[in-house]
Amino acid sequence: GICVHGQLLLGPNAITGEWGHNPLPWPRPEELPGPACYCGKHGCIETFLSGPGLAGEHLRRTGKTLMAPEIAALAAQGDAAAETTLQIYEDRLARGLASIINVLDPHAIVLGGGLSQLQRLYDNVSQRWQQYIFSDIFHTRLLPPRFGDSSGVRGAAWLWRDQP
Ligand SMILES: [Zn+2]
Structure with missing residues (x-):
């Protein structure tokens, strides 16, 4: 969902925040179709940034069928192929979120879903999205879900009125 001045944005089609079914922005040739x-x-x-999307990228590149948490654990242990998969994922997430930031200029974006537990995303993605954001200053914060991945917030962009 998208929260503006403390209220969830509700549109006539009830699809606010259905960002996951837009195409991946700034696509690379190998990402098409x-x-x-x-x-x-x-x-x-969503086909790139969900847990199965991350696992699918790893399978395409390495031929290995692993779940997203296994890939994250391997990368943390220094596995080069898993690290590459995560960096590709982080760049895609950065592109996806930068396109939201360029439209909404939110104070913060709160990640949701199982992959929101992956701590490295918060620093890495907010570094990477700078190259895609149409601004020289970067105040939007990328935050973990306040109530863990069970909070039901999926890729939500929150716009807070009184945040610095
Ligand atoms: Zn779709």
Whole structure:
């Protein structure tokens, strides 16, 4: 969802924040047309940035079927292939979020879902998104979900009125 001045934004189509079914921004040639999405299109952000999306990227590149937490654990142990998969993931997340920031200029973006527990995302992605954001100053903060990944917040952008 998108929260403006303390209130969730609600539109006539009830699709506010359905960012996951937009195409991945600034696509690389190898990312087109992208994986098939259950919505009927190809290359939706969700097909790259979900846990299965991360696992799928690792499978395409290495031929190894691993779950996202296993890939994250391997990267933390210094596995080069897993590290590359995570860096590709971080760059995609940075691109996806930069396109939101360029439209909404939010004070903060709160990640959700299982991958929001991956601590390295918060520093790495907010470094990487600077190259995609149309600004020379970067005050938007990338935050973990306040109530863990069970809070039901999926890729939510919160705009707070009184935050610095
Ligand atoms: Zn889709």
